[in-house]
Amino acid sequence: MTYAGDIYARFDSQSSTLWNMLNGSKYPGFSSVALADGGANFTSASQVSTYVELPFAQTFVDEDAHHVLVHGKPITNGIVNLLLQTPSALGTWVLNVSYVYNTTLLMSQGTVDYCF
Secondary structure (H helix, E strand, O other), X not given: XXXXXXXXXXXXXXXXXXXXXXXXXXXXXXXXXXXXXXXXXXXXXXXXXXXOOOOOOEEEEOOOOOEEEEOOOOOOOOOEEOOOOOOOXXXXXXXXXXXXXXXXXXXXXXXXXXXX
């Protein structure tokens, strides 16, 4: 993943699972079912799918369980590029990208400003 030409994440040989486990608190995977077209009927197989998390910011949780937003790299008017290689060129692959934006409410003297 690059932003404005700078490399922010590089995972070779599926190392994203290891790095996401080190940076997070749980395994970045989930149980799923793969369906295959067998002509007249479908076949299914259970599998474990994984995801990659590429955070530009993170939350800070202290011992008193107060949540403080720690702003990371602001994405203003730049382009985020994702370069990936599929395990094979024969399958149909789907890339799901979910953008998570942070916002805050600034409260002061009876007014509230929505900041993003």
